[in-house]
Amino acid sequence: MRMYTFMIAMFLLATPTITAQNKAITIADIWKNNTFATERLQALHSMANGKEYAVQNYDRDSGVKSVDIYDYESGLKVRTAVSTAEIDGLDYFVGYEFSSDEQKVLLSTQLTSVFRRSTLGEFYVYDLLSRKLTKVSDDLIQEPTFSPDGTKIAYGKNNNLFVFDIDKNETNQFTFDGQKNSIINGITDWVYEEEFGFVRAFDWSADGERIAYIRFDETNVPEFSMDVYGDKLYQTQTVFKYPKAGEENAKVSLHIYSLGEALSGTNVVQTKEISFGNIGAYYLPRIQWTKDPNVLSVQALNRNQNDLTLVFYNASTNKVSQAFRERDAAYVDVTDNLTFLEDHSFIWTSEKDGWNHIYHYNKDGSLKKQVTSGRWEVTEYYGYDPASERIFYQSTENGSINRGVYAIDLKGKNKTPLATEAGSNNADFSADFTYFINSFSDAATPWRYTLHDAKDGRLIKSLKDNEAVKTLYNSYKVSPKEFFTLTINGEDLNAYMIKPVDFDPTKKYPLFMYQYSGPGSQSVKNSWNSANDMWFQMLAQEGYIVACVDPRGTGLKGRDFKKITQKELGKYEVIDQIAAAEKLGQRDYIDADRIGIWGWSYGGFMASNCLFQGADTFTMAIAVAPVTSWRFYDTVYTERYMLTPQVNPEGYDNNSPLSHVEKLKGDLLLVHGSADDNVHVQNSTRLVEALVQANKQFRYFNYPDKNHGIYGGNTRYHLYTMMTNFIKEKL
Template identity: 90%
Template sequence: MRITTFMIAFFLLATPIITAQNKSITIADIWKPNVNTFRTERLQALHSMANGKEYAVQNFDNNTRVASVDIYNYESGEKVRTAVSTAEIEGLDYFIAYEFSADEQKVLLSTQIKSIFRRSTLGEYYVYDLLSRKLTKVSDDLIQEPTFSPDGTKIAYGKNNNLYVFDIDRNETNQFTFDGKKNSIINGITDWVYEEEFGFVRAFDWSADGKRIAYIRFDETNVPEFSMDVYGDKLYQTQTVFKYPKAGEENAKVSLHVYSLGEALTGTNVVQTKQISFGNIDPYYIPRIAWSKDPNILSIQTLNRNQNDLVLVFYNASTNKVSQPLRDRDQAYVDVTDNLTFLEDNSFIWTSEKDGWNHIYHYNKDGSLKKQVTSGKWEVTEYYGYDAASNRIFYQSTENGSINRGIYAIDISGKNKTPLAVDAGSNNADFSADFTYFINTFSDTTTPWRYTLHNAKDGKLIKTLKDNETLKTLYNSYKVSPKEFFTLPINGEDLNGYMIKPLDFDPTKKYPLFMYQYSGPGSQSVKNSWNSSNDMWFQMLAQEGYIVVCIDPRGTGLKGRDFKKITQKELGKYEVIDQIAAAEKLGKREYIDADRIGIFGWSYGGFMASNCLFQGADTFKMAIAVAPVTSWRFYDTIYTERYMLTPQVNPGGYDRNSPLSHVEKLKGDLLLVHGSADDNVHVQNSTRLVEALVQANKQFTYFNYPDKNHGIYGGNTRYHLYTMMTNYIKEKL
């Protein structure tokens, strides 16, 4: 082979770069407690102030141990004042989070936060008056989801499955639901399955004038219970018991109620709480409620059990009547979002996949379509809001490629689209309250999060706020390889993928292939963004001589409705077919050892990893399955039935694609890992798989982490887990 002058010059330039990358990434760098070598600096708890000229950030000084909420000027980027400082507040040593009242004269500060499930917490809360400098404790008990009334004079919150209103000035508390009972009745706070699958905890909302509170009531009486032993360090274990509806079982019965504060305050005998009647609309699920700008109009989103018929309902509190302005249907399912936005004329913004891609629509208040605002074979991935002054909508999308995210503005008429931040990579915007500015958070595979201030009119860069250049320099001093993006033609689709090769990659050698995937409905693992902790681990494996590949199969997201929803009623069918086909196609490359292919995944990815090892027994040599679903019969109603219907209706879909149905095919090595206190994917999944493998006389390795939940973390746990997985890969692959 003839070496050109250009190639000689390239090698001369490249050599010092490669030799400079002399440090090896270790598991301790990634996962050892209190090490966190690759920690990124962030703008913590960013909040745009109402004047549109300033923003707030939560800070903590490690030297003085002072927590603060500091106010910065958008234009200059300089700090202009401190709104809250624990150094100036007697009786408050720290706080974890903050929330301003609408008039920004008070701040709600949270302390003593205790996690319940994934999103829900109990906490101790204080109101700090910025004018009087007075600190007021909301409740002597730990409470849930406190939030200001629109005028900032009251706090509504949940406690022991009931709802309360705290009057700040009077220092008085009024309880307005009384039937709350653990594992029976919940008022205003979501049950486990709503929290996990509809993604919210606060199931109550203030009306615009602060005179009413709407709330969802959950009757869990007939929902089956699930229990978990918690072993702890005592002589006897304890037991956690909670309501968990598995696929096909009974859900909580939900009803919607409106409580009138005005009637309570005047002391009249008028009924203070009314239950909303939906007429001929079936509110099997109520995944969203929100008052409109009109204090009499409450918006409600309802879903049928199959989740393919979403109805937007308006309730008029003054007439006690409901209307149905919009219905969104799909042969598979309809996604629930938080994008509903009311304009001053009570027309509204909505997002939908009804044309085959997720786009923005503008409707009249009666539900008649005014305009489809965006269109094209790409997805709107975030809706940021509408600016009445400029008549523009701001959004994030995949217009610059499905693995990238760009920020755009467009007239509500659908004209005059303006790209604001569209560099290849991931752009995410936080707009000022008046949409004058936005702070863009950008990253790609080689650039840690970079925070920059821009003019929202045209996207012009004003100032860099934080760039993580120190981390970037540190990262580049390690033996890191580029993440190479590619598409792989499989079963009629070009699947997105990335590959990480050893830094000293030699195409004449053969390398073992380690595949990572998640593969869940609508998900995306192949994306052009800064490295996660797993990415750092993959770089470490590349250092050890492995090629790491990730493929997003059919059923994943951001490539249109049909690509995503092909897996309907058959979770684990097409995704497994695609992963096996991808492994076989990659195994034909000269530099990949087809006899040494492994696969790894967590949760849905664990379901996939075990399935691929069993069904692709002649393709995969080993698999690591962490916290896997092994039968969708064991998983919750809302998630599972969205994609599979009930097992009573679709038994074949549940059983054909379950790893439990394919254990006899196992030839390779399996490492199975689960946390015993996993409230999400119950350890029942792994114990059933263990039993099936034992009865099939298949050898495997199983490791159980006592009292650890779905995330399997805490103390030294992640360090131990990733050490174990690394050793297993080195031994088996």
């Protein structure tokens, strides 16, 4: 579970010169006028030659959309690959994808959201040599993907899979049993999409002769429904399969479709179901063909998600073998870091030594080398360069609230810092790892983009620096974000504080605390953050101190720190937030009788819990789209941390806000969207009923037809106005 908000890229800058800061930040600046938008590199793609990169551009004056190619070294545009001004029948597109040989581009239009990551859309193939435009399908389709040779497109439609031959303009359907709310072929169901983070559940083999895909049988999964009121006389209803904790999941199976057999006209079976024998394969969170076109890798996971097996299926022998197995007393994270080398060895990331690090294994699963080690975390694996035999990664080696970019060889030697300035460094490497574009920010610096030599990190040139945004921010009343740690229950918890610009240590200020607190998350980070930071600055200019503390259970401080909350979500996090509020309340300049807390999603679960269980500490709380009982949330996320409610009923109930409503003393604002497909409005309605029966007064606001992000039109402006007014009234 992640809170998704579809925020516009708006940020704030803390400047050292207070005398120049005159303007007051308003909610309209943040949520209506886009006053603080920053420039970014849109849809960056490194070309195969490693010397050039592509960027999607839009000319507002002419209305022309384009994909332009730039030279890394000079930064100059060298050509335009795609321009709507030159294509008959295509006025615009919203995304692009090159074929492997970069002779064709797949262009997406008319995209409409299905769930968080999934979309339906119209797609066209544009041939860069012939300048021919070909529509893939007259219908809206999902996840179209080039074959390795660029001659075909595989895609999903109406829960079935198809292959489109571009030159022949012919379509071949190869699954036929797809049915809404019953059978899905090659596209993930709701819970896989949300919690395993992928939509395309099919993959081309390296030679383009086979397609592996996962089939989801949702027949016995309970249905969830929500009314959508719209503007008609009668509401409509959205119904889909949603497995809540302890309920039945979709039954998944793995299949291989052979295109060669289909084209040969023989009677050979074209599709095979793969049997895993005695290997536990309750979930199939990843499938990926190796460099050998006959060998498919599959990650198989048990229901408790603490036993993951890497399986190899050989299509030429029809045999399955277990290559590697990872177990953890709590759970094993599923990632996209698995990388196969030319000798069929592979790279893997794991917390097995207590911190997330990179490992190199032989093809039989035996360990060759732990590549990185130390009391810090690898936070991003960028890839492996076979030419230099180096691995590129991002980590917290320069502090848990910072991110640095490094290179290291396969033997764990010759580590090279590439971008380690205190703050957040994020790298985008060229296809051959010659260059990388570094996006850097810290709490006082908006994102800047610079080009570097990947060999040693040498700066080549600046691409974008957002200096105009810094100049704009200099005219506003903003305060520096002060980072520090709080020692709570034997742990040094990361924290930050924003004080009013005219802060006077002899005065008493109300304290407003923000947190998310979910497993493995991080809210205290030295980076240029979201529009919420602008809101916090606005509250600071109104005379509030804003603070944030990452409690136990959050990430990037080691496995044990993160997984202490196993089977008891909401226990240690609440203890730590209450203790942090009490400790901050002891400071001379904080009014301990005026402490509030706010959060969204998991943070809303925490805000309500803290107000109830910390009734003598917190004066008020705002809970937006909160989970109020983990019994109401989905199987994959919830059971990863809590097991099933049948096995762990006390863990579910003891730490649920529903179990503590009678303790409420302060003021609560509860907010939810009626069409939230993620954290269902059922959570808030059950909390409302519990509060009513406990005769507790509170405020509840429901946003009609809004999902978990509660956005669209004037919605965010209204929400943040309402929350601001509540804070001013109650804190």
